[in-house]
Amino acid sequence: MTKKITLTAVLFLSISLGFGQKLDMSLIKNLKIRNVGPANMSGRITAIDVHTANTKLIYLGAASGGVWKSENGGSAWKPVFDDQPTQNIGAIAIQQNNPDVVWVGTGEGNPRNSMNLGMGIFKSLDGGKTWKHMGLEKTKTIHRIIIDPQNPDVVYVGALGDPFTPNEDRGLYKTTDGGQTWNKILYTNDQSGIADLVMDPKNPNKIFAAMYEHRRTPYYFTSGGTGSGF
Template sequence: MKRSTFLVLCITSLLSAQQLDLEKLKGLKPRAIGPAGMSGRITAIDVVNSQPDIMYVGAASGGVWKSESGGIDWKPVFEKEGTASIGAIAIQQNNPDVIWVGTGEGNPRNSLNSGNGIYKSLDGGKTWQLMGLEKTHNIHRIIIDRDHPNTVYVGAIGSPWGDHTERGVFKTTDGGKSWQKILYVNERTGTGDLVVDPSNPNKLIAGMWEHSRKPWTFTSGGPGSGLYITYDGGEHWTKKTHKDGLPEGDLGRIGLAIAPSEPNIVYALVEAKKNALYRSEDGGSTWQKVNDTDEIGGRPFYFWDIFVDPKNENRIYSLFTYVNVSEDGG
């Protein structure tokens, strides 16, 4: 009997709560409460070295944003283009009105969006021109030659959703009018990272990454993955292997960083059977494992970026769920 009474009281209370006097709401008018300012996860950033208050960021699904106040205020500058997925940004530092943007996020999780090539602005982001590489789908790195700014390198990670040949490292020497593919491995291997020696613009190190994604699974690693070095602007490449100190077997994604103050010091986050941080003290010719704990980072397909303090070759940062720092070279 008590249970029945309680049930009746509950039903009565619910029915009473649903009786809403709409007359009391007639005075309320629809109003905007935004904008929310959402752009998605940030995938790329570059700063004007001579005017560090001017910076650009790219978002996974929110286009390119510009700040002239050191990051306090932002405005969108890529709203009229054919895609909002950004993978890379590079500023021509000797003429910061020139900005390159690679479209298509380079972190292939299942919510990845594709791009439609590489864009160039000559007026600080006011207008943009599509400069090709439309079939690369996802561009992860852009490097501008410091001495010859019409020479630009592009690391295209490619789409994880299917095999295709328009991936790898591309180069232009005429400001984007034409492109040459200078490093290619196979239809499933793209550029997971690309760095340049700050003391030698013809020396680049590329982390090539074989990977594929399907709706129900993700495969990271394979025989196509590896670390490659060129000393002549991409004419010739040398692949580094376990004979040079890297792990044996198939590798996955490789994150790279060169110490600006000591370019012979190079770091590599290597996805392998046992993920580890490797360090080279001879510019990438030979390698030594320095750390294989969880402190170096996780989820290589999504994070796997490392940075070196410009003034201290032993202070390195690993960006993942947290920002971890090492003061002793890893």
């Protein structure tokens, strides 16, 4: 607080000198600095899901700020992922027929000048109170999660992959046993991953996937290539 007041005083003094006027320091001796927001700084929001039967129940994930839960339509939020080994979130999915089951994919899937890598996918069976790591750690970034509405043991995970290193741990993954095992069912090359993923709401066997080839280093960024496609 003292530092803030001092900096403010210096600013006023600089302005005063700039206009050639003498500043009466007594005018700011009781100045009190207050925070006007934002209340929480957790990084950009990368994922959000809502329980369709109870729209007051919302989960959201921040690029570097963990998972947050609201039970009153967003008027109040509480962190539910703080005890986990990573806070970099890329995707969230609520099991709609049982909202106590929540899936979280870690690692931000937005290739930009900075990206926050993760360590796989996590699952909660009690509304975010506890979490279990369910694998896919090497994917580094998980961009989309879709749960089959007819069979919640079937889950699709779209991984964009590590943007800094060519590798095969990327693409579209599927589990049929609730995350115990995973199969990679779509892959184009070692620099391409899932940019978006959509399921036909009337037919869960129909899935649309967008693949995106990209590579980032500390010095340059490449976008597009033979691995990209729909």
